[in-house]
Amino acid sequence: MNLSDATEIRDAVRSRKVKATEVVSSLVARAKAANAKLNAFHEILEEDAMRQAAAVDAAVAAGRDPGPMAGVPVAVKDNIATHEGHTTCSSRMLENYRSPFDATCVERLRAAGAVVMGKTNLDEFAMGSSSEHCAWGPVRNPWDQARVPGGSSGGSAAAAAAAICGVALGSDTGGSIRQPASLCGCVGFKPTYGRVSRYGLVAFGSSLDQIGPLARTVRDAALTYAVMAGADPRDSTSAQRPVEDPLQDLERPIEGLRVGVPTQYMSDANDPRVNTLIQSSLDRLRGAGASIVPVELPLTDVGISTYYVIAPAEASANLARFDGIRYGHRAPARAGQSLDDLYAESRAQGFGPEVQRRIMLGTYVLSAGYYDAYYGRALKVRRRIKAEFDRAFETCDVIAGPASPTPAFRPGELSDPLQMYLCDVYTVNTNIAGIPGVSVPIGFVEDGGTRLPVGLHLQAPAMADARLLRAARMVESLHASACVSAPI
Amino acid sequence: MSVASPAIRSTRLIVGLEIHVELRTRSKMFTRAPNPAHPEFEGREPNELVDPLVAALPGTLPVMNRRAVEMSALVGLALHCTIAKRCRWDRKNYFYPDLPKGYQISQYDQPLCADGFFDLPLAGGVKRIGIIRAHLEEDTGKLGHELPGGFHYDGSLVDLNRAGTPLLEIVTAPDFTSADEVVAFAQELRNLCRFLGVSEGVMQKGHMRFEPNVNMAITLEDGTEIRTPVVEVKNLNSFRAVKGAIEHETVRQVEAWKRDGRVMGRGMKATRGWDDVKCETVLQREKEDAHDYRYFPDPDLVPVEIDEAWLARLRAELPEPPLARRARYVKDYGLAAIDAENLTAERDDCLWFEACVAAAGGGAKAGFAIGKLLRNTGAKWANERGVALSALGVKPERVSELFALREANTVGPQAADQLFGLLCDGDAPVQELAERHGLLQVRDDAALERWCDEAIVAQPQAAADVRAGKLAAIGRIVGAAMKASGGKADAKTLNEMLLRKLKP
Numbered sequence: 001m002n003l004s005d006a007t008e009i010r011d012a013v014r015s016r017k018v019k020a021t022e023v024v025s026s027l028v029a030r031a032k033a034a035n036a037k038l039n040a041f042h043e044i045l046e047e048d049a050m051r052q053a054a055a056v057d058a059a060v061a062a063g064r065d066p067g068p069m070a071g072v073p074v075a076v077k078d079n080i081a082t083h084e085g086h087t088t089c090s091s092r093m094l095e096n097y098r099s100p101f102d103a104t105c106v107e108r109l110r111a112a113g114a115v116v117m118g119k120t121n122l123d124e125f126a127m128g129s130s131s132e133h134c135a136w137g138p139v140r141n142p143w144d145q146a147r148v149p150g151g152s153s154g155g156s157a158a159a160a161a162a163a164i165c166g167v168a169l170g171s172d173t174g175g176s177i178r179q180p181a182s183l184c185g186c187v188g189f190k191p192t193y194g195r196v197s198r199y200g201l202v203a204f205g206s207s208l209d210q211i212g213p214l215a216r217t218v219r220d221a222a223l224t225y226a227v228m229a230g231a232d233p234r235d236s237t238s239a240q241r242p243v244e245d246p247l248q249d250l251e252r253p254i255e256g257l258r259v260g261v262p263t264q265y266m267s268d269a270n271d272p273r274v275n276t277l278i279q280s281s282l283d284r285l286r287g288a289g290a291s292i293v294p295v296e297l298p299l300t301d302v303g304i305s306t307y308y309v310i311a312p313a314e315a316s317a318n319l320a321r322f323d324g325i326r327y328g329h330r331a332p333a334r335a336g337q338s339l340d341d342l343y344a345e346s347r348a349q350g351f352g353p354e355v356q357r358r359i360m361l362g363t364y365v366l367s368a369g370y371y372d373a374y375y376g377r378a379l380k381v382r383r384r385i386k387a388e389f390d391r392a393f394e395t396c397d398v399i400a401g402p403a404s405p406t407p408a409f410r411p412g413e414l415s416d417p418l419q420m421y422l423c424d425v426y427t428v429n430t431n432i433a434g435i436p437g438v439s440v441p442i443g444f445v446e447d448g449g450t451r452l453p454v455g456l457h458l459q460a461p462a463m464a465d466a467r468l469l470r471a472a473r474m475v476e477s478l479h480a481s482a483c484v485s486a487p488i
Numbered sequence: 489m490s491v492a493s494p495a496i497r498s499t500r501l502i503v504g505l506e507i508h509v510e511l512r513t514r515s516k517m518f519t520r521a522p523n524p525a526h527p528e529f530e531g532r533e534p535n536e537l538v539d540p541l542v543a544a545l546p547g548t549l550p551v552m553n554r555r556a557v558e559m560s561a562l563v564g565l566a567l568h569c570t571i572a573k574r575c576r577w578d579r580k581n582y583f584y585p586d587l588p589k590g591y592q593i594s595q596y597d598q599p600l601c602a603d604g605f606f607d608l609p610l611a612g613g614v615k616r617i618g619i620i621r622a623h624l625e626e627d628t629g630k631l632g633h634e635l636p637g638g639f640h641y642d643g644s645l646v647d648l649n650r651a652g653t654p655l656l657e658i659v660t661a662p663d664f665t666s667a668d669e670v671v672a673f674a675q676e677l678r679n680l681c682r683f684l685g686v687s688e689g690v691m692q693k694g695h696m697r698f699e700p701n702v703n704m705a706i707t708l709e710d711g712t713e714i715r716t717p718v719v720e721v722k723n724l725n726s727f728r729a730v731k732g733a734i735e736h737e738t739v740r741q742v743e744a745w746k747r748d749g750r751v752m753g754r755g756m757k758a759t760r761g762w763d764d765v766k767c768e769t770v771l772q773r774e775k776e777d778a779h780d781y782r783y784f785p786d787p788d789l790v791p792v793e794i795d796e797a798w799l800a801r802l803r804a805e806l807p808e809p810p811l812a813r814r815a816r817y818v819k820d821y822g823l824a825a826i827d828a829e830n831l832t833a834e835r836d837d838c839l840w841f842e843a844c845v846a847a848a849g850g851g852a853k854a855g856f857a858i859g860k861l862l863r864n865t866g867a868k869w870a871n872e873r874g875v876a877l878s879a880l881g882v883k884p885e886r887v888s889e890l891f892a893l894r895e896a897n898t899v900g901p902q903a904a905d906q907l908f909g910l911l912c913d914g915d916a917p918v919q920e921l922a923e924r925h926g927l928l929q930v931r932d933d934a935a936l937e938r939w940c941d942e943a944i945v946a947q948p949q950a951a952a953d954v955r956a957g958k959l960a961a962i963g964r965i966v967g968a969a970m971k972a973s974g975g976k977a978d979a980k981t982l983n984e985m986l987l988r989k990l991k992p
Contacts, residue, residue, distance in 0.1 A: 081547040099547065101540055199547065199548070200547040203546075203788070205787075206787035235551075237549075317589075320591055323585075325646065366783075375784060
């Protein structure tokens with residue numbers, strides 16, 4: 001049995017072919033060994049996981065329904081609250097922080113029989129695209145440990161790709177699920193904004209944040225999403241509309257699928273090997289009966305600037321609660337320390353440089369006299385970007401392109417923050433528009449003797465999550481050789 | 489050195505008022521944690537009313553309390569405001585230990601209620617006070633330096649019980665021209681909020697806090713008018729403090745202008761506090777707009793949409809305001825203004841009074857008589873027992889029975905008073921009580937004759953006076969006869985009988 005296939009685990013546990021405790025103990029053993037090389041997990045919660053697994057086994061033994069994810073070990077990004085273990089956001093600020101509650105998505109996964117096996121590393125507070133900026137050390141790419149896994153959900157992407165978890169959870173504010181999924185060679189799905197409750201997700205950019213799965217297969221991503229999705233009274237921004245079951249027609253290809261390809265996406269600035277892979281994937285889709293439709297998204301370029309006004313503005317307020325007063329890092333008391341000193345010192349010590357940079361950026365754009373020029377203007381551009389997608393979707397069902405302009409890069413390679421920000425050029429607008437996006441592995445580029453995965457990024461209109469996953473499943477089926485776990 | 493300033497011809501006070509009202513919802517503004525402004529949860533130990541959201545734990549999200557919005561809209565309707573069809577929530581950013589999230593959720597440029605007024609009754613007539621806006625926000629926690637048991641602590645302690653309590657901020661136009669007007673308005677507003685059931689309105693508990701914005705218009709001898717810088721006096725929680733602070737500013741600002749010549753303008757607004765001991769305002773912060781709160785729409789909350797149906801339900805829920813009731817008591821019942829004012833001073837008493845009148849079948853006669861009864865007898869007993877009129881335990885039906893017995897002249901005023909006292913001790917049909925305690929009016933002529941004869945004997949001088957034609961002296965003899973009857977006789981009957989006996 002494939003221990004990293006959630007659906008297989010679920011079926012085996014439900015039919016009593018294997019016990020959940022056996023699944024957990026072997027996967028935990030594998031994760032521990034691999035983690036020494038990857039640093040994907042900050043914490044592997046073996047005891048808690050075994051206890052949850054035993055409860056699943058007890059349910060099976062008692063003839064009770066153990067749920068649609070019975071015995072599936074889940075790796076949870078460490079910015080999603082779990083009442084077991086820590087919730088650190090890979091930040092010194094929250095080094096010892098434990099949440100007294102589970103995020104809604106975690107609660108729903110547990111109720112479905114899933115087992116929280118550990119917490120994965122990220123770029124501090126989900127701010128980054130390489131998972132280098134993690135207080136507990138950089139995460140490494142399972143295909144080439146000399147490279148980054150992407151970010152910010154790098155730990156979850158590495159764990160899913162290296163098959164050391166059943167499925168993993170990530171959060172995506174500007175590409176943080178899809179870009180690392182592309183760089184690590186797994187499926188990464190960001191649902192429509194509001195589809196999965198944000199309750200329990202440590203907020204970064206509240207109007208952009210969305211929780212989603214990273215998995216070996218589209219089917220597992222769809223299963224995890226189906227369990228998590230749906231309105232939550234604890235999140236006012238969660239969508240009230242009933243969730244369309246993504247598993248129902250998943251295996252049935254969409255007839256006459258119209259794949260929109262924005263001319264702006266196949267840019268010369270991309271790694272040419274990436275463009276070649278994307279092109280060949282589109283050719284395969286056409287061969288399978290899809291039509292490829294050119295579309296225009298001229299605002300693709302301004303996405304990054306818009307994003308780097310909106311996200312930091314929201315973050316500057318969201319992160320204000322980390323003040324050293326009630327919990328989290330507090331600077332040591334010293335003579336003559338004023339209240340303002342205490343705040344400044346606690347935050348300077350607790351937050352890393354990228355987090356501080358974004359807080360300052362956000363504080364600046366919201367300042368009196370600058371609001372209209374930056375934040376107000378960004379909101380206007382945001383509406384235009386949404387409208388542009390609406391127009392594009394009039395002629396196509398999904399929009400395709402690269403998830404990342406390059407395959408995995410080396411740590412330190414993008415030391416200029418602005419260069420790092422450009423990693424998300426094809427993914428930020430998805431969040432700005434609030435629509436769903438998914439990255440599916442379509443092949444590898446050869447680089448210095450190693451194979452580096454590349455993903456195809458698909459986007460669909462808001463609430464068309466089931467359609468998007470069906471299209472992703474079609475792509476996956478056309479690239480069976482690309483959908484393999486990393487050789488760790 | 490003092491600046492030479494031209495002579496002052498006259499000064500005029502200008503005051504606008506900001507009022508913070510803690511709403512008495514069961515749960516807080518954006519979470520289920522209990523609200524200390526609700527009587528059931530007041531006076532709890534520090535940090536007892538805290539949940540993950542109140543403590544601003546990471547991952548928590550606010551969810552709007554609909555009832556708080558409804559209560560605010562009720563106040564808005566009562567103040568003749570326009571209720572926004574759609575309004576949103578904004579974050580007001582600043583750091584302080586009593587503000588757990590590092591921002592306060594408030595309403596910046598889209599308040600729930602706007603453009604209203606309040607007709608304030610004053611000695612010289614009604615004055616219309618403009619209401620600029622009323623918006624909803626969350627209260628902060630409190631900082632203290634005292635450990636449980638009253639021991640001093642050498643640092644700051646944070647109590648988050650109050651953090652997140654729904655707070656309605658009402659802003660008036662600068663329409664007040666004296667401290668007394670402001671106080672009169674503040675009292676009426678408090679009463680209104682209590683009648684609407686949106687706040688307990690206990691000043692000592694901080695349920696209502698007032699912040700007057702004060703400045704002076706000074707007219708000089710040459711006819712030019714200048715205005716002194718606006719001062720906002722923060723956090724006044726007694727009417728006495730409101731009056732004191734405004735009166736102090738009235739003098740202080742003119743003196744300050746004579747000294748420094750500073751006038752109203754951008755960046756000139758200062759914030760002052762009230763020293764209850766010295767009875768003066770003290771400077772807290774100069775140049776108010778140095779603060780940049782970086783307001784922006786809260787992405788965690790969806791805008792509030794109030795449709796016509798919701799508004800109609802609220803309108804239906806709106807009780808008659810106390811001032812309208814007061815006017816009705818005077819006009820319909822013929823009660824004196826002072827009595828009407830008194831009967832509307834406390835919501836529970838007022839509602840109880842109306843229940844009594846209703847039990848008596850309503851109408852001017854019942855309204856007037858019961859109003860008088862409660863103002864005299866009722867108030868006396870309430871005072872004696874140290875409780876509110878409505879808390880005496882007397883059922884409205886009994887008051888109505890008492891009213892009926894008095895109307896029929898079956899009991900006298902003294903007996904009515906005693907009966908009311910008896911009703912406070914235990915419920916019983918009033919007729920039965922009167923019989924049991926021998927309080928029914930006596931109509932037995934023989935007994936009346938005997939009491940009159942005894943009274944004439946007891947008051948020989950008065951009797952002689954009456955016989956000599958000094959009719960005013962009859963009162964003393966009536967009193968004596970009444971005393972002899974133990975209050976059971978009817979004074980009018982005694983009077984007639986005595987006159988008959990003493991007429992030459």
